[in-house]
Structure formats: structure tokens, C-alpha cells
Amino acid sequence: MLRVLGIGLRLLAWIFRRFPLQRRVVMLSRQGNKPSVDFLMLKDKLAEIDPALPVIIRCTKPEQHGIMQLIAPMCNQLWYACTSRVVILDGYNPCICIPPKRQGTFVIQLWHAVGAVKKFGYQSLDTPAGRSSSYAKLAHMHKQYDLIVAGGIGAKDTFAKAFGYPTSAISALGLPRIDKLLLASSSHNEATSRWPWLNHEKPNVLYAPTLRAKRISAGWLTQAVKDLSALSTEVGFELIVSKHPLTTLQNIEMLPPQIHVLKDGCTEDLLREVDVVLTDYSAIALEAGLVGTPVFFYVPDIKEYRSSPGLNIDPEKDNRLTAATQVSELFPLLTDPVLFQEKAKQYFSFIDEYFAGIQPTATERLAELIYRKVD
Incomplete structure (x- = not known):
């Protein structure tokens, strides 16, 4: 199927490249049906400039469509990829990676996370959680980017690999x-009006x-919440x-009232x-640090994750991070104020290093x- 898709994309791209290249920026995503905050903020800023x-x-x-429902949006994305001066992605996109890139088009990979705790892409090839080497070759995985943007300096080596x-x-x-x-300018009052339970003492x-x-047991979250619920009590x-x-x-509906x-x-x-x-291998572990909220890693399955897909940030091996493989290990962290601090x-020393030099001027x-590349 992937081989047939590649032939079709190359043929259509050859046709679309017969049309003039437009002074235009296009942002393409396959992460969801709604644009990300990155895309929306960039669009607004570009509108201010020009x-x-x-x-x-x-x-x-x-993943939400069958093959027939995919054809129209893919052709639409391919059209814009072939006829725009600047193309911005937030993940792998076959419309850019498979057909030959048009001369005069500048492609930016604006990855959809501020960093990467777990391995992905070429780092996790041929693992149960990753793609196979043959798939990566056929898909031309992550080819034809002119620039890859990382959220912080700590992600540079990871993203390169x-x-x-x-x-x-x-x-x-x-x-x-x-x-x-x-x-962020939202007030505490706004938050508590949305989520009244934040008002608890x-x-x-x-x-x-x-x-x-999908290969992991479907009940893992239910069990984790059950264990953490007992700890919360x-x-x-x-x-x-x-x-x-x-x-x-x-x-x-059967969870206790404090959950x-x-x-x-x-x-x-x-x-x-x-x-x-509390998180595990999510980039929320990095985002929380940016706003000054401490993070502890609850990782009962860390041995499995080390083998597949693998870890870029291993909270058990970095002595600035705190990991618990059992709920009981979280008890002293949440009850001893001196230990907590x-x-x-x-943890914040790790965040300071990972995002060294970052200022709120990325947009x-x-x-x-982008504006320099569009002309």
C-alpha cells in the first residue's frame, strides 16, 4: 500500500508542480482536525508582519478515516505543498517527504512537542513501538526538511538522531x-471558575x-488511578x-470525590x-517546568519503555530527576516538605539546562x- 501511495503522490506532485509557485505559507498537520496552538500563534504573528x-x-x-476518506485531504495538502513558498509541518507528512521537493520551496519541521522524553523516529526503528527500517525507507521518513525547530537546546541532539x-x-x-x-495571562479566578475543585484547601x-x-494492557490507566487514589486518601x-x-x-463514575x-x-x-x-514519558514533564511546577515521574513500566521505544530522558538515571516505580515511593515526596523542595x-536545574537561553519571543x-523565506 505504501509503495502505491508513493507512486500516486509522485505522479500528482509532478502535475501540481506545473502550476506557478505562490508567495504563500502553508501549515500542514496530520496530528488532528484542529490546528495546534503553534500554528495559530504563528498565523497571527505573520498577519501582523504582512x-x-x-x-x-x-x-x-x-487514524480517524478510512483510505477513501483520506484521498481528498491528502491531495489538498499535496497541492499546497507543491505550490507554496514555505511549508510548515508538525510531524511526518508523506506529501513532503515522498515526492521530490520543488525548487524554491522551504520546508520547516515544527515538531508538535517542546522536547522528547521517549525516543521516536529513527531512534526507535525496529522496536515494537517504532517503525520498521523497510517502512522508513519506503516512506522516506522525515526527508526533505530545510530546518527542524527544537523547543530547547536540550532537544537538539535528540532531534538530530x-x-x-x-x-x-x-x-x-x-x-x-x-x-x-x-x-500565560489567565488568572487563578478564571481557572477555579472552570474547575471548582481547585478551591479545595x-x-x-x-x-x-x-x-x-495498543500492545499494552487496556486497563493500565484504571489500575494506575486506583493506586494513586488510595495514595490520595x-x-x-x-x-x-x-x-x-x-x-x-x-x-x-465510581471514583472517590477527591479524584x-x-x-x-x-x-x-x-x-x-x-x-x-505526576507523569511518565510525556512532554508535559518539560512543559510543567517552564511554568514553575515541579514534576515527579511515576514509571512502573520503565523497564519496558527503556527497551521500546527507548528513553531520551531516563528519570532513574538522571540524578536531578525523581522517579517512582511504585506508589509507595511517592509517599515521602508528597508528605515531607523539605524533601519535596x-x-x-x-528538577528545575534540569529544566534550566534543557531550555537554556529560551525567552518568550519564539513566535x-x-x-x-518564515517571512524572509517567503520572498
Whole structure:
């Protein structure tokens, strides 16, 4: 199927390249049907610089459609990829990676996370969680980028390995979403009006795990929340669960009153409002640090993750990070204020190094770079 797709994309691209190249910026995503905050903030900034510059956003979610429903959005994305001066991606896109790139087109990979705790791309080839080498070759995985943007300097080496480029092709310019985190203006009152349970006098703990592969037991989140629920009763804290839409949490209606499952709003909106974040291999572990909220890693399956897909940031091996493989190991962290502050200070030293030099001006810098490339 992938071989046939490649033939079709090359043929259509050859036809589309017969049309004039437009002074236009197009942002293409296959991460979801709605544009990311990065795309929206960049579009607004480009409109400030040049209101006459066309900026097009095209989004789709391949996993939510059958093959026939994919044809139209893919052809639409291919058209814009072949006829625009600047193309911005937030993940792998066959419309750019497979057909020969048109001369005069500048391609930017604006990856959809501020960093990478777990390995991806070429780092995880031929592991159960990754792609096969034969697939990567047929898909021309992550080929034809002119610039790859990293959220922080700590991600440069990781991105170079994951995308298969030299580190000179990776620029730690930061992401618009980092600007949003650093400059967030929403008040505590606004947050508590959306989530009244934030008004409780007890500490708020946010649990935000990453999406697990299909091969992992479907009940893993239910078990994790059950274990953390028992801890919340023992210690006395409110537990807020932010689950991935594709992850199943069973018997939500039977959870005790101090457990709250986030149903609306982005997880990022809560980061300033909670006292600590528990996560595993999610980039939320990095985002929380940017807003000054400490993170502890709850990683009962870390041995499996080390082997597949692998870890770029191993919280058990970096002495600035704090990892627990059992719920009981979280108890002293959440009950001893001196230990909590000590571990938080160590974590923030890691964040300071990972995002060294980052200022809340990434959107402006990226927009100016894009504008220079569009002419």
C-alpha cells in the first residue's frame, strides 16, 4: 500500500508542480482536525508582519478515516505543498517527504512537542513501538526538511538522531506554545471558575501520563488511578487525571470525590494551578517546568519503555530527576516538605539546562524567519 501511495503522490506532485509557485505559507498537520496552538500563534504573528501574506492551515487525522476518506485531504495538502513558498509541518507528512521537493520551496519541521522524553523516529526503528527500517525507507521518513525547530537546546541532539539529520540542521528557536506557557495571562479566578475543585484547601496533584501503545494492557490507566487514589486518601490531596482521548479509564463514575478526570480544556491550562505534576514519558514533564511546577515521574513500566521505544530522558538515571516505580515511593515526596523542595530544586536545574537561553519571543523569531523565506 505504501509503495502505491508513493507512486500516486509522485505522479500528482509532478502535475501540481506545473502550476506557478505562490508567495504563500502553508501549515500542514496530520496530528488532528484542529490546528495546534503553534500554528495559530504563528498565523497571527505573520498577519501582523504582512496582512497581505496568504497563510493557509490544513489539518487532518489519518487514524480517524478510512483510505477513501483520506484521498481528498491528502491531495489538498499535496497541492499546497507543491505550490507554496514555505511549508510548515508538525510531524511526518508523506506529501513532503515522498515526492521530490520543488525548487524554491522551504520546508520547516515544527515538531508538535517542546522536547522528547521517549525516543521516536529513527531512534526507535525496529522496536515494537517504532517503525520498521523497510517502512522508513519506503516512506522516506522525515526527508526533505530545510530546518527542524527544537523547543530547547536540550532537544537538539535528540532531534538530530530522531530525524536523521546533523545537529547543524536543528535550531533551538523555541516554539510558540512555549511563549504561551511563559506569558500565560489567565488568572487563578478564571481557572477555579472552570474547575471548582481547585478551591479545595488540599494540595492539587495532576496526573498526566502519555498514550500507551495498543500492545499494552487496556486497563493500565484504571489500575494506575486506583493506586494513586488510595495514595490520595492516605496523604490527603486532590488528584486530577488528564488522560489521552484514546486511553480508556473504566468506572469513572465510581471514583472517590477527591479524584477529578479532566474533561475540558488543555492540560497545559492547569499547570500553573497545581502543586505538583505526576507523569511518565510525556512532554508535559518539560512543559510543567517552564511554568514553575515541579514534576515527579511515576514509571512502573520503565523497564519496558527503556527497551521500546527507548528513553531520551531516563528519570532513574538522571540524578536531578525523581522517579517512582511504585506508589509507595511517592509517599515521602508528597508528605515531607523539605524533601519535596529539595527534589523540586534539582528538577528545575534540569529544566534550566534543557531550555537554556529560551525567552518568550519564539513566535516572533519564527515568523520573521518564515517571512524572509517567503520572498
